[in-house]
Amino acid sequence: MTKKNKVLNSHVLAALTPGAKVDIKTRNINVSSDPEDATLVLNVGGELFETYKSTLNKHGGTNLSDAHFLEQFYRESRKDYFFDRDPVCFRSILEYVRTGQLHLPSNVCGPAVKRELDFWGVNEGLIQRCCWNIYDSWNSAYESLLQLDQDRKAMFCMDFEDKEDMDWSTRFRCKLWNILSNHDYSKLAKVYGFISLSFVVMSVFTFIVETHPAFKVPGTRDILGRSHQGFTIIPNTSHSMVQENQHSMIPHPVLIIIDIVCLIFFTLEFVLRLTCAPQRVRFFFSFLNMVDLVALLPDYIEIIVMNHVHNDSVSSIMHYITILRLIRILRTFRLIRHVSGLWVMMYTLKASLEELMLMSVFLLVGMVIFASLIFFVGEEQFDTIPISLWWALITMTTVGYGDMYPTKDLGYVVGTFCALAGLLMIGFTVPIIVNHFVLFYTHLQSAIRAEKRQKSDLKEKEEEQKLFETREESNKTKTNSKREKTNYDKTIEEHVDAPPSYARVLDTLQNGVDKNAAIDAKNADDHANLGSSLFQQNEKFGKEKTERSDNEFVHLLGNGTRKNEFCTSHV
Known part of the structure; x- marks a missing residue:
């Protein structure tokens, strides 16, 4: 019996399903479904996914294998299951149900993927190693930025409550x-x-x-x-x-x-x-x-x-x-x-404490190794190891004061490897700290700009609200003005139809003008013009009264037709 047959026969589950195939490398069982098996349609965010019912039951740890969960989203009219979720992430989850390997799209944010995994009941620990680094970096950056916002508000944005x-x-x-x-x-x-x-x-x-x-x-x-x-x-x-x-x-x-x-x-x-x-x-x-x-x-x-x-x-x-x-x-x-950049720099050092400790360990180990080597080489200036530690520190950090330096061939070799080790140490650790600083600083600047935009939008909304209220008050004032003007015209008509004396008509009209001017200051000029017209009418009547006799004036007022024409034309 060949080795391949032994592997196949040793897999107990291979005999349980007819037509099942076992992958020798991964030991996974691949079962080909019958094309006539029942299928179901999943509508996720407008995209249709059709698969076998048996496929959803391959991995029982997900919500897709739960019949009660699927019944909540079933639509009888269209004979499908509708989920208002992200179809891009669901494609990866459905592929996991089919193949047993969970690979994530690289263009989707980590927190968004985590929400989808939680909804579909998939454990994030099932993510393959090739996709885990991207997913974990997304989540780590998200948590770091949330902590940055909390610390910034606690330090700079302390405010009153219940304003x-x-x-x-x-x-x-x-x-x-x-x-x-x-x-x-x-x-x-x-x-x-x-x-x-x-x-x-x-x-x-x-x-x-x-x-x-x-x-x-x-x-x-x-x-x-x-x-x-x-x-x-x-x-x-x-x-x-x-x-x-x-x-x-x-x-x-x-x-x-x-x-x-x-x-x-x-x-x-x-x-x-x-x-x-x-x-x-x-x-x-x-x-x-x-x-x-x-x-x-x-x-x-x-x-x-x-x-x-x-x-x-x-x-x-x-x-x-x-x-x-x-x-x-x-x-x-x-x-x-x-200066916000200074606070970001201090916060970066605090957030990168692990990387700084790692760099310190690298530096300490390199200092001890190269200080011991340069001491035992027999250089004259390096008479003790503590003095050699100072030289190793200055060399590994690429400072090089020049106060101590090797003079022998073996000392040159030790110094060369010491400088190379220092460059590697800086190259391994410093970019991590720089990336943290760039991430925090750009996020802080974006947050400050967003706060300014929110304040500007809020100010514009308040101005629009004030303008709307001003227009409403103006419309109410115009309505009241028209109403008062209508009442004023009715009062004039009543005085014209009645046969009072000229002085009584003039007093009533003048009182109406004064009352309307007190109610609506906006129409005061129009009312003043009306009063001026009536005053000119009074002067005209005065001249006629001096020129005519009292009997002719009484006769003029007694004539109702001529009186109505006269008052109507001047009012």
Whole structure:
């Protein structure tokens, strides 16, 4: 018996189904269905899929093999099963049911594929290894971006809740908080952001230039009372230390004044932020707030301590004051509030901690190996392994200060392999960190642009709503105007038909004009013209009255026909 027949006979299931074929490599059973077997039609997102009923039962772990699940989507009128799902993903799932191998399309996002797999009851662990990397990278990137949004909103977008039920003081706090924290909130917030950034730049500038001799003047104490008598920081050949100096120098008074102004501004900003914060405890212990607090403390401690220190006690505390001044470097972290790329860089380092640890392990292993080799080669400069570790670190990171270098043939060989190992280490690990940074930075910029578009759309909707309300009010005003005008015309007709005296008609018409002008200011000019016409009519009657006698005037008013023609023509 041949080896092939042994494999076929050893498979017990091969004898259970007539016509079944066994794949020798994969040990899978392939059964050809009868063309006359019953089929069913699956309409997935408008695309029709027809398959055998027996095919759906090959792998019982899916929802396609569940009759109760399929009955929920059966359409009696069309004799098919309709699913409003993605047909591209379903094609891969149906292929899995047929062949037992789950391959995914590369042009579909990982979270979308996961939703489809969950709907059809397919475990993601069945995905083949060739497609798993793409699927897992999609999901990992999606989860990383969600975490990025949550951390960004927690740090920069802390906001008030239940804005509709706030009193006037809480609304003021909310507005002030948005101005201090969100520089895109309004024009005033942008102006404040520019001012805050200017103070940060000035603070960093004074911290840097106050160490340069060109920005120093002779003296022992500055305008804040801080003592500098007899001591300055002098670089030594081995280390920097505080030594006595006969010519003490202090920073220029202008720099001290700028430093004081920045200190006052940052203190007021810190107090206002803490007062207006929606969640004070959470804000107080946030990373950026702790950086601001730690950056402020050294200045106050130095002012308080140095103002109460005698000259003979300066030497004992000067070393600690120097350390406090070193903490002022944290002022540069205030730029994170204004430059989003700095925060993304720090977040990338935090998110890439595993890759950084892996790079550190590679670097440590390479340092130990090549430091030991260069030591045992017998180079004169490498008299100890710790010194050789420094050389290996500088060589593997491609810095190469040139303070230590091999001089023998074997040393050249060790140095060559050390440099190559460093290049491989950087090539393996750094691109991963760079990809994380590019992913986070592009997503952050897209999120900021999306938020601006949402605010712009919301503002446009509010303007459209206001315009619609204005038009509605205008239409109501026009309707009321027409109604008042109709009533006014009826009043005129009633006065024309009746036989009152001329003065009574004139008073009624004038009162109607005044009433209509008070109701509708828009038609006041028309009503004024009508009153003017009636006033001219009054003057005309006055002239006729002086020219005619009283009997002729009474006779004119008594004639109803001529009166109606006269009043109708002038009204």
